Amino acid sequence: SAVISQKPSRDICQRGTSLTIQCQVDSQVTMMFWYRQQPGQSLTLIATANQGSEATYESGFVIDKFPISRPNLTFSTLTVSNMSPEDSSIYLCSSTHNEQFFGPGTRLTVL
């Protein structure tokens, strides 16, 4: 099974600022995924990050708001830009083998 770590584990940010979340996998993986879980809701996929190409965004999510980097096969970052209180969520990264494992999540609060 893959071991996935995320930094930071939580943060409290001011409106209008940006936060970059890091995700590290302990083995090389083709795809990494970024999900958002708003309070009391289920998980929604933001984008799929493939090494060496631009991320693929789901409907309702745009690159200007959630830029993603994928510099190598074990690492990815998600930036939440120009934050508003509606961005307060848990952000989780994930990677696939046969099973699909998640990092511990980043709990973001925007004031």
Place this chain on the structure above:
Amino acid sequence: AQKITQTQPGMFVQEKEAVTLDCTYDTSDQSYGLFWYKQPSSGEMIFLIYQGSYDEQNATEGRYSLNFQKARKSANLVISASQLGDSAMYFCAMRENSAGTASKLTFGTGTRLQVTL
């Protein structure tokens, strides 16, 4: 139509009893995978069990088993001998085209399980 439906927003079970959490899915793919995750209050998503659409046996992992009924498109999670530590949110998810590892997961709305003494 919802791809993953969990009709039980909340469930109670007494310690040491078994509980079934329901999940139905909708897909036209022949190849897909079904997952169950546990999310405690800490927010992490803990992988519990996986069932591939071509797997003939129901998946089991310790106290967790998946009751896979392909014709009915259901993938219920059975937790045996419930423990207080099982209290959490449980999510059912589906990955279509499970033969490839590049596909995303679609999640249900979750079931909150409370284990009581």
